[in-house]
Amino acid sequence: MSEAFDAVDVIRAKRDQQVLTDAQIDWVIDAYTRGVVAEEQMAALNMAILLNGMTRPEIARWTAAMIASGERMDFSTLARPTADKHSTGGVGDKITLPLAPLVAVFGVAVPQLSGRGLGHTGGTLDKLESIPGWRAALTNAEMLAQLDDVGAVICQAGSGLAPADRKLYALRDVTGTVESIPLIASSIMSKKIAEGTGALVLDVKVGSGAFMKSLEDARELARTMVDLGTDAGVRTSALLTDMSTPLGLTAGNALEVRESVEVLAGGGPADVVDLTVALAREMLDAAGRPDADPAAALADGRAMDVWRAMIAAQGGDPDAPLPTAKHTEQVLAPADGVLVALDALAVGIAAWRLGAGRARREDTVQAGAGIELHAKPGAPVRAGQVLMTLHTDTPDRFDRAAEALTDAVTIAPAGSRPATGAVVLERVDAA
Template sequence: MRTVDIIHSKRDGKELSSEEIAFLVEGYTKGEIPDYQMSAWAMAVYFNGMSARETADLTLAMAHSGDQVDLSSIPGIKVDKHSTGGVGDTTTLIVGPLVAAAGIPVAKMSGRGLGHTGGTIDKLEAIPGFAVERTTEQFLAQVREIGLAVVGQTGNLTPADKKLYGLRDVTATVESIPLIASSIMSKKIASGADAIVLDVKTGRGAFMKSLDDSIKLAQAMVDIGTEVGRETVAVITNMDEPLGPSIGNSLEVLEAIDTLGGRGPAELTEICLELAAHMVRLGGKADGEAEAKELVTRLLDNGEALAKLKQFIAAQEGDSRVAEDPARLPQAARRVDVPAPEEGYVAAIDAEALGITAMLLGAGRATKEDKIDLAVGIKLFKRVGDPVKKGEPLAELYINREDSAETAEMMERTAAAFTIASAPAEKLKLIYAVITKDGIRKL
């Protein structure tokens, strides 16, 4: 078998065999296939695509290229959840305890933030003492004991994906749905879950900007899950404005605590209940979506989900007292209001622009090496559709740096992310569709 023949076949739009895909992934991971040949193959895939079977084969080959987590020692159906990334998206901190409180084990590996999207691991590190690194034995034992653990990804999980993604990033082949889908799903499959719920973001603050592309990506990932025997559900959710009003690590932890205490933003609560309900159904704790939604709503209302969060924080050496005393979270030195430049109605909020502004404040990273400030961020006071008066605060900046010129720039950037119109604007739809192995259900 020769790499050039595989490239030739994909260039001509032919379907590759399972053996050819395995040969390609193994050879590239070991360094036996050079970057220039893998680049040529990736570009051929970019233009010609891959079948559902090819994409599943690529996913499994990458999942098997490194360590795989064995969750078989944990009783029950293990259900994982993944978000394609957004702004103000703190769903894992809410959905994890909620689902675990329903008796479904959640053994999750999460990543750090980069660019305008936040990372779950960074948010958890805003909790004093919280340990995101655990041995495999500690990780599994914690899930068996309390039903929930969230840790950083292991160094040798899907090395083929890490290597291929780095190559795609510099060869203009990132925006290929089969390659995106296999990248995401390879990590989920290597993490060992029996079933997977995907929160696929669409809109300005998402990786996939158009609804059509988001649905295509979700369908590709559901197809992969079906092909490899992992029941998968994808929910298409709106990221044209930040999901929650808080952007920044400490702020988002506080928002998660408020939400689990029944005091959270309505939009964030609604999406978390939707995702949790799908996980509960896949985990076998409810016969249908209605019963699952009723169960998770009850666990939110009766305090069991918040109690699970405290138990989870304590199990990973964090200070669980933050649930009653938010002042124990990192605090910014200053808060600065961002006034509305005119009267009217909020017609649009640029989620990506706000995510970048939060990053520039220090809440995120421009490169993987950047150190983040856990206390800083942005708190929004308005959503699309809300009326606003001139001079009324649109948002509040949480700042540690004393540079007045920088503060003025951040205020200007934040205000510019809001579009204010004279006529009332409709509230944005939160959930567009649910995709399962049975098809697409638009909402």
């Protein structure tokens, strides 16, 4: 069949800072999905978009075209409203695990389609797969039944949702175009809108361990995604949250599950609890439950009951012991003073090198690998005190992990104050 456009003309238009038409965008996404637009042509178009940007209508149409490349899920048969959360990824970010069952306590269905980790940021599915028996792959029918029965599900997205995004995501990864805000926003939002949730809360991370290093870039990404959701009829808001220091006291799959269970049991680190409750309030408000008290449901065990039911429904044993690494090594404080900084990116890279993450999609991860933190910024420390415990099944990984941590810790004289504050920095709502 003859094609409506020529890929080179579309590339030239964006190269020359023109606004792409709806018809050009619809064609290029469809033709790329069909294999008519070659990988090198889409790579050139991605680079032109990274360099020259896109208007709000262009990004909205690009997102809509990616949604149209596959199926859309429909939760209208559920008796309860739906709400979902998406995080842009960080180090120690296990918030989805306690958050989904917590929100479900209040009669809101949480269809949490999650992914696997790549590089220094952990993947929710990798974490949950450290629970014996738990499975990530569910059919749409199984997912609906679990939402109806338990109220929360965390599983992998089916291959039918936004297939254009899967191709584009892999291409951006190898062509230096990952950082483009229009491409990040449309990638995330095409999947979330196709997923069919009624309300969406975005957790946009800011800082060394995040994709967005500056508040300005994080603000722009959050605003773009909130606008995309709003334009598509999804009630959308975003919280900008701090990722200069790892979240909680663990980075690594089974280690983070253990910490999440502590939070569900009414304990756990304050920053994890605070962010879980803040995001739960946003989701519940957006789903029409503004008077719900998520902090109370963490404290009294109701969220733990839903967690256990959610894990069991996907074949997991909530009482089974979690895997532990065969080898550990300690990182000691070099001096007396106050721990004023703990670099999230360095900790993430070290955990990845220990086996908690993957360099390529086909790599396997070690369930027990990762890092336990024994002090966070603000804590007084003594020389020789244990700051971190490194976990791995392969001890020859310790040296490379320790290398990543060389400048991770900043210790200042006693009386110094760390430059840390609240975990939630700003809120972005529909304009």
